[in-house]
Amino acid sequence: MTKVFAHRGFSAIAPENTLAAFRMAIDAGADGIELDVHMTRDGEIVVIHDEKVDRTTDGTGWVKDFTLPQIKELDSGNWFAEAYAGERIPTLAETLELIKDTGLRLNIELKNNVFRYPGIEEKVAKEVERFALQKRVIISSFNHYSLRYFKLYRPDWQLGALYAAGLYEPWVYAKHLGVSAIHPFYLAAADEVIAGCHTHGIQVRPYTVDDPGEMSRLIAANVDAIITNVPDRLMKLIRSGE
Numbered sequence: 001m002t003k004v005f006a007h008r009g010f011s012a013i014a015p016e017n018t019l020a021a022f023r024m025a026i027d028a029g030a031d032g033i034e035l036d037v038h039m040t041r042d043g044e045i046v047v048i049h050d051e052k053v054d055r056t057t058d059g060t061g062w063v064k065d066f067t068l069p070q071i072k073e074l075d076s077g078n079w080f081a082e083a084y085a086g087e088r089i090p091t092l093a094e095t096l097e098l099i100k101d102t103g104l105r106l107n108i109e110l111k112n113n114v115f116r117y118p119g120i121e122e123k124v125a126k127e128v129e130r131f132a133l134q135k136r137v138i139i140s141s142f143n144h145y146s147l148r149y150f151k152l153y154r155p156d157w158q159l160g161a162l163y164a165a166g167l168y169e170p171w172v173y174a175k176h177l178g179v180s181a182i183h184p185f186y187l188a189a190a191d192e193v194i195a196g197c198h199t200h201g202i203q204v205r206p207y208t209v210d211d212p213g214e215m216s217r218l219i220a221a222n223v224d225a226i227i228t229n230v231p232d233r234l235m236k237l238i239r240s241g242e
């Protein structure tokens, strides 16, 4: 059965990558949450999509140049809607605390394809292990050197290789890299790609799928999860058997 992963939380109705968006995903009944992490100047793991804080907060500048106390002063909700004023950029630890007593999976996307953030793999792994949540966590990244590093560092963890287009027989590459899943842009998840991956024991979780027609195609192809901004729409389709 295809699982429903809320992209940056329930980001259609709440500011992305905030605890509010994660609570809404939990309340909506999603199976999992996808989020993005960067590292601050003082080495803390924070949940935000862009390298800069400008688009999703009232501040300006690179995440890597803020300390945690400084970045915590920023408002990460008001840009989306006044009702969310006062939201803060969450730490990974705060997010783990929120989901630990739910059954939800957590897809932590390491945003280390622009800045490498040396040590981010170890910091993320140790934070997740502090909450004993490693079995429910999937680590993904567009930086496949980082995924390879993670594979050697924590061989048993579930890893997903993010990519945008056109890999030929990606299951061959996934096995070479040592990941258990591919996380392709949904237009790269052709039916033959999904079937080939499943034949070879590789899971498929396409992103970011909000179009009902594409959702139905991917459900019919039996992808393992779909990452979407509108988990309610996807759940209805899955329940209705379309």
Ligand code: G3P
Residues within 6 Å of the ligand: 007, 034, 036, 049, 109, 140, 162, 183, 207, 208, 227
């Ligand atoms: O992890 C899937 C998806 O989030 C990758 O793209 O830019 O939304 O982080 P992006």
Ligand code: MG
Residues within 6 Å of the ligand: 034, 035, 036, 109
């Ligand atoms: Mg992401």
